[in-house]
Amino acid sequence: MSFLVVTLLSALLIAVILGFSLLRGRKTREPAAAYDLRVYREQLASVDRDLARGVIGEADADRVRTEISRRILAADAQIQAGTERAGPPRWATVAAFAAIALIVVGGAMGMYRQMGAAGLPDQPLTLRLENAEALRAERPTQAEAEAEAEAPPAQLPQLDENYANLLNQLRETVEARPDDLQGHILLAQHEANAGNFPAAYKAQQRVIELSGEAAPADAYSHLAEMMILSVGGYVSPEAEEALRQALHRDPHHGPAQYYLGQMMVQVGRPDIGYRIWVDALRDAPVGAPWGEAIRAQLDELAFRAGVFNAPNIPPASGPSQDDIDAAAALTPEERQEMIKGMVDQLSDRLATEGGSPEDWARLIAALGVLGEGQRAIDIKNEAMSVFAGNTEALEIIDAAALQAGIAQ
Known part of the structure; x- marks a missing residue:
């Protein structure tokens, strides 16, 4: 019926x-x-x-x-x-x-x-999962998506004449020197600035080829981002592979997590996308643009994923770019005092509000760096009591204690 x-x-x-x-x-x-x-x-x-x-x-x-x-x-x-x-x-x-x-x-x-959807047949969970997997396996490639997006051809933004001339010179120079890594890095950056994302990701592919195994997570993340932007937000199989490479090198790479979660939503798996975004948001530094993008869409994604008790994840605490710039101008003694102040703030917050195992581990490791071994031991014992019975959390605490040199 x-x-x-x-x-x-x-x-x-x-x-x-x-x-x-x-x-x-x-x-x-x-x-x-x-x-x-x-x-x-x-x-x-x-x-x-x-x-x-x-x-x-x-x-x-x-x-x-x-x-x-x-x-x-x-x-x-x-x-x-x-x-x-x-x-x-x-x-x-x-x-x-x-x-x-x-x-x-x-x-x-x-x-x-x-x-509603009159006439739509019943879709049990197993069938929806099978359809999502088929959609993911059969979705268009990067080239197919670009061909569809370019009909009619996309219009590039009008560039300043001087900048356009410099960009053309850079293209000619890189074409004459195909093995110039720095040249391809600059070309990828400026093609992206000019809105020519297909040319930007092709240059970025060459950057990765020239870098070999030394290519960092950022290189793959930038490649995926330019692929995605070139087709209006669609995450192709090639872009997904670049994201996987970035996360293989840095499992907590925020932009890669953001786009991978977006891809899961596109193929009908908002449940997986929601989990990826929540994990990314927990590690998001203050002011991260991808963190703000996740916050703006998380409630809607939670509804689509069937999550009605979504956790309230406050913005991660940490130094802003202004704090980092100010710290660079301090003397070693002033910098040490600033670090102690930040450690004390973290300690006070954990004592009054609690926190994740990672926050406790960060405090233990910081105290070890500052040479406050006894205080680090006390914090470790308190954390072991707080997370008693949580094997995963205790492993994180033990690893931090080992890093701080207080493992027993």
Whole structure:
């Protein structure tokens, strides 16, 4: 039975229940005078009881009986005359039932037509996973995506004449010196600045070829980014491979994690993309543009991934670029004092707010560098107590203790 049929039957059942309540209420409704009559009779009986107990005198009892009897006669006359309305006429009740049925059933159908997917067959989880894997395996290559994106041809931004001349000279120089690593690095950078992303990633491919095994994670991440930008955000198999290479060299490389999560969303696996983005966000330094991009989209991705208790990940604490520039101008003694201040801030935050195993490990390692061995041991013991039973966290703490030279 399709979801549409279930929806309509549920709406119809609700309409029938509401209509039955309306019709039943009309049949069982009695005149207000009948209720008044029962009340007056009970009051009359209570007068006799009060007189028998001596609560009121005979004269007062006669006066109250007379008043209640008058009200009883008036209520009975009202019932006999049929002057009390027994509710709305039958046609009004039937019309109300029809309106309710039309609103509930018609509204449910109209809403499903607009927001649902009428005619779409059931898609169990196993089938959706199979479809996502097929989509990932059969998605267009980089060349196919570029060919589709260039119809009509993309217009490059207008460059300043002097800059355009310098860029042309750089192209000619690199073409004449195909093994010049620095030349290809500059060419990739300036082609990207000019918005010519296909030429930029081709130059970056040559950078990686010339660098060999020494190519860092950033080189592969830049290659993937320029591939992705050249096709308007689509992550091709070639771009995915470049991202994998970047993460192989640096598992916590933020931009590579961002684009890999984006690729998982594109192939129908928002659940994996969400986990990748959460891990990336935990390590995101302050002000990282890819970290801010993840924050702006994380709530929507969590909804698509079926996560309704998404963690609130605060921005990572750490020095900004201004802090780093200021530290470079300090004397060794001033720099040491600044480091101690940052370590103390981290220690205070962990003591009051707690933190991840990585935060505790960072504090232990920093104390080891500062030569505060006993304090590092105390922090380690506290961390072992906090994460007791968490094998993975304890391994991180032990590794930090070994780095600090306080392993026992």
